Amino acid sequence: MFRVKSKNNLARHGRLETAHGAIETPFFMPIATRGAVKTMSSEDVRDLGAQIVLSNTYHLLLRPGSEGMKKLGGLHEFMHWGKPILTDSGGYQVFSLAKINATDDDGVSFQSHIDGTRIRLTPEGSMAMQAAIGSDIIMQFDDVAAGDSSRERYQEAMERSLGWARRCKDSYDQKQQIFGIVQGGTHEDLRRQSAEGLMDIGFDGYAIGGLSVGEKREDAFRITKFLGSTLPEDKPRYFMGGGMPEEIVYYVSVGVDMFDCVLPTRNARHGTLFVWKQDPKEAVRHAFQLAQEGANDAMIAENLYQSISITKEPYAFDLSPIDQFSDVVSSKTYTKAYLRHLFKTDEMLGLRLATMQNLGFYLRLMKELRRVI
């Protein structure tokens, strides 16, 4: 299923086989929360170079629901996406979205943000929904603690997630690949206990959860590096939910293979663009080298990219391309002034061009990282 093809110190370049084709690692998953990457068609996402997308059990459970999804023939067919799909289990959404919820060892109760319906989500329920979706890779249902939690809360979330991991492994559809999620906050001993517990159960891959949720970045770096040397060599490692380009470069340098993050797509809709500072080939090679030498995040980011707010006044008459180093066609043919105009006049095309730029940036970043490993 997963094979490491080459290594550069701790970093790995590999190949992950799925029911819908193979994926070169390390890779980034654009987020199609409700079965669509916002503003993009599946063909657009494919043409930008995405190998896989992430969708959300929580959102699809609310609409179209489990029965509806079965009737529609599963998500691949529904959204006309022939490549792999990974689904999140809904555990994180309960943590980040649901205001009213009660968590106990059996599962979670919360109210739909759409119509207030009371919903019960359990490890078994999440497995059933992910089976209905037909994802290639499914995630265990987990309990996520906020980034400033007490050790007691981190421990509770970790132990509960471990119990749920067992139940997910016992009830999932075996045609799918299932990943366990390491919890334990910023404490290495809790993380180790979590990782070992999951390895005893045995999963197709291992995710690092509960980071980028408010803790300090150096804590996330430390924990991820620690897990890079703890998790099995022959299984893919997935850093959930992160991050900025410099974070991804660092995590790849310590052995992480998979990423997803809302930043490129959400920032795009808010007019914040990731723009290459120089030719990506050279930029990424240099950033990766800095990461391996233990440089901090600011140093890694320094010559890699700049973050620009396209709505700012200085771009009003800037007729230079959106990104002269991008390989996204629209980013080379349309100007910054035009994109700013589209944002200022609320034209939908602006959201789309910005999303293409940012996703194109992230996907190119991963491509260049694969080259240097």
Add this chain to the structure above:
RNA sequence: GCGGCCAUGGUGAAACGGUUAUCACACCAGUUUGUGGUACUGGUAUUACGGGUUCGAUUCCCGUUGGCCGCC
């Protein structure tokens, strides 16, 4: 030329003889990390000019300048 109306941040408006002149947009700075669909939090900046009445004027009066409407 005569008569009438008007002049408030960069723009468009609001207010009142009495605390620190309000709002929107624009502008500037920041935030966004397993997505509740274009968000959020801060910040800069204004009574055309000159004089008068008054304890106090952005408000009332006179003049200047500028604009709009009508008349010859």
